[in-house]
Amino acid sequence: MSETQFVNIAAHLPEMARRQPDTRAIIFPRGKRSLTFSELNGLSDKIARGLIANGICSGVRTVLMVTPSPEFFALTFALFKVGAVPVLIDPGLGIKNLKQCFSEAEPHAFIGIPKAHIARKLFGWGKETIRTCVTVGPRLFWEGTTLAKIIAEQQDDSPFTLAPTQKDDVAAILFTSGSTGIPKGAIYSHGNFSAQVKALKEVYGIEPGEIDLPTFPLFALFAPALGMTAVIPEMDFTRPGSVDPRKIVGPINEYGVTTMFGSPALINRVGRYGVEHGIKLPTLRRAISAGAPVPASVLERFTSLLNPGVQVFTPYGATEALPVCSIGSTEILEETRKITDAGGGVCVGRPVEGIRLEIIQITDNPIYGWDDELRVPTGKIGEIVVQGEQVTRGYYNRPESDHLSKIIDPATGSFFHRMGDLGGRDEDGRVWFCGRKSHRVETEGGPLYTIPCEAVFNTHPAVFRSALVGVGEPGALTPVICIELEKNVKVDQEQVRTELKTLAEEHIHTRSIETILFHPAFPVDIRHNAKIFREKLAVWAAETLKCAR
Numbered sequence: 001m002s003e004t005q006f007v008n009i010a011a012h013l014p015e016m017a018r019r020q021p022d023t024r025a026i027i028f029p030r031g032k033r034s035l036t037f038s039e040l041n042g043l044s045d046k047i048a049r050g051l052i053a054n055g056i057c058s059g060v061r062t063v064l065m066v067t068p069s070p071e072f073f074a075l076t077f078a079l080f081k082v083g084a085v086p087v088l089i090d091p092g093l094g095i096k097n098l099k100q101c102f103s104e105a106e107p108h109a110f111i112g113i114p115k116a117h118i119a120r121k122l123f124g125w126g127k128e129t130i131r132t133c134v135t136v137g138p139r140l141f142w143e144g145t146t147l148a149k150i151i152a153e154q155q156d157d158s159p160f161t162l163a164p165t166q167k168d169d170v171a172a173i174l175f176t177s178g179s180t181g182i183p184k185g186a187i188y189s190h191g192n193f194s195a196q197v198k199a200l201k202e203v204y205g206i207e208p209g210e211i212d213l214p215t216f217p218l219f220a221l222f223a224p225a226l227g228m229t230a231v232i233p234e235m236d237f238t239r240p241g242s243v244d245p246r247k248i249v250g251p252i253n254e255y256g257v258t259t260m261f262g263s264p265a266l267i268n269r270v271g272r273y274g275v276e277h278g279i280k281l282p283t284l285r286r287a288i289s290a291g292a293p294v295p296a297s298v299l300e301r302f303t304s305l306l307n308p309g310v311q312v313f314t315p316y317g318a319t320e321a322l323p324v325c326s327i328g329s330t331e332i333l334e335e336t337r338k339i340t341d342a343g344g345g346v347c348v349g350r351p352v353e354g355i356r357l358e359i360i361q362i363t364d365n366p367i368y369g370w371d372d373e374l375r376v377p378t379g380k381i382g383e384i385v386v387q388g389e390q391v392t393r394g395y396y397n398r399p400e401s402d403h404l405s406k407i408i409d410p411a412t413g414s415f416f417h418r419m420g421d422l423g424g425r426d427e428d429g430r431v432w433f434c435g436r437k438s439h440r441v442e443t444e445g446g447p448l449y450t451i452p453c454e455a456v457f458n459t460h461p462a463v464f465r466s467a468l469v470g471v472g473e474p475g476a477l478t479p480v481i482c483i484e485l486e487k488n489v490k491v492d493q494e495q496v497r498t499e500l501k502t503l504a505e506e507h508i509h510t511r512s513i514e515t516i517l518f519h520p521a522f523p524v525d526i527r528h529n530a531k532i533f534r535e536k537l538a539v540w541a542a543e544t545l546k547c548a549r
């Protein structure tokens with residue numbers, strides 16, 4: 001077998017170390033540290049040897065709970081180098097969900113900061129399966145070794161030979177945010193990662209030598225793979241919506257950052273701060289934001305900090321498949337925003353190269369095989385399904401979720417992933433996102449879709465965000481719109497209610513929404529701080545209305 005058939009996402013690192021050895025790969029302002037590509041590659045080679053010596057070798061599922069730091073990068077690449085399978089679970093998913101993720105992922109190894117080990121011991125995470133523990137930092141009362149010891153024990157400085165992994169070999173397990181239920185572990189192959197890196201590079205024209213400010217751990221890993229210097233901001237990565245904007249704008253201007261990734265909540269916070277303080281970010285060539293729809297007003301504010309022509313891109317995708325589509329802020333602000341505000345859905349752009357996207361009839365049942373008849377005509381709303389190299393094949397230990405989310409395509413020998421999202425396609429091939437399938441509100445008069453309905457209410461200047469939920473009998477739900485008002489704006493709620501009712505009556509699709517409830521602060525997901533937990537709001541709305549009766 002020739003070497004060219006091997007695909008390992010970590011191969012980008014030695015390649016970049018060869019091409020730009022002395023360029024800084026990581027800048028860690030908090031620790032006043034930086035590592036060049038050559039140093040990062042050397043360190044991860046050392047760690048790779050140490051991992052093997054400690055039993056973490058090819059195929060070993062290893063939970064990684066390490067905050068973004070030089071160690072996080074070196075460790076993750078080391079795990080890929082040895083062919084181990086990093087399991088990435090958001091520590092903020094909640095105790096119950098975390099326990100479930102551990103029992104589902106059946107990890108054999110655990111690498112974490114002391115806080116993560118304490119939680120592991122306290123809650124018994126993975127105690128049936130974990131055999132090897134590594135602590136990044138000081139080890140206290142728990143078992144295992146430390147990363148410092150692993151590094152100190154390795155004397156061999158020669159280049160490490162990467163595990164001979166192939167395209168379809170499992171590279172990692174990444175858990176979804178669990179915004180519509182229990183988080184699920186998407187199985188990533190090395191081929192999936194390679195396709196992702198290639199797509200990001202091509203769609204956004206990223207070049208080696210650029211400087212990245214990632215605020216989302218997974219995206220951080222793409223920086224070294226793309227040859228970019230990663231500036232790791234001082235922030236709690238599990239709470240992007242509470243970030244101190246000074247800790248973002250400061251490093252952007254200090255290090256001449258050219259690209260950044262941030263959840264819609266982070267972009268909103270930094271944009272507001274920037275406008276208030278007259279800040280400009282002239283070195284940025286692009287900003288990328290995803291995870292939930294980014295309101296046009298948020299894009300408008302953020303782009304006002306950037307040089308003319310520099311855009312905020314909003315890729316659309318999911319843990320299971322990313323990127324699927326992409327659109328820039330210019331097209332949104334100049335063209336699609338009007339349609340969004342009138343209830344046409346949020347435009348997420350066109351499918352990226354290599355992605356086949358279809359819109360199919362809405363059903364909650366499994367679909368066993370692809371049939372062209374499943375497709376709905378252009379302009380109609382259906383479920384978004386995708387096929388392509390960056391689409392993951394299945395979930396770990398979740399055959400029932402595989403059943404519900406994959407469609408075998410005998411014609412190509414491949415499959416489609418059902419995004420669980422609703423949307424439609426226009427005559428120009430642009431895709432319009434209309435909300436999660438599980439969030440649609442089935443009323444007696446037919447289904448109501450969240451994003452198109454909410455958009456109408458969101459145009460009111462006192463509204464920060466809104467969420468459509470249903471209360472009552474399944475199939476005959478009463479639609480309720482929950483409203484979170486802008487903070488620091490003094491308003492008369494009854495007047496806003498009257499104005500919102502007028503707005504609702506002006507649009508055919510919102511006319512049936514007569515109940516308006518004000519909520520102090522919507523429950524949102526922990527990873528992006530932006531996905532609205534409409535399931536929780538539905539329960540709250542039902543209780544609030546019961547009490548009011």
Ligand SMILES: Nc1ncnc2c1ncn2[C@@H]1O[C@H](COP(=O)(O)OP(=O)(O)OP(=O)(O)O)[C@@H](O)[C@H]1O
Pocket residue numbers: 176177178179180181182183184289290291292293294314315316317318319320346348419420421433435436531
């Ligand atoms: N650009 C975007 N615009 C609108 N929504 C987006 C965009 N990007 C992602 N999303 C939403 O985020 C979803 C993917 O989120 P993620 O993979 O983090 O987990 P999740 O699907 O919310 O979790 P779970 O599947 O466990 O409920 C998409 O299916 C879509 O609903």
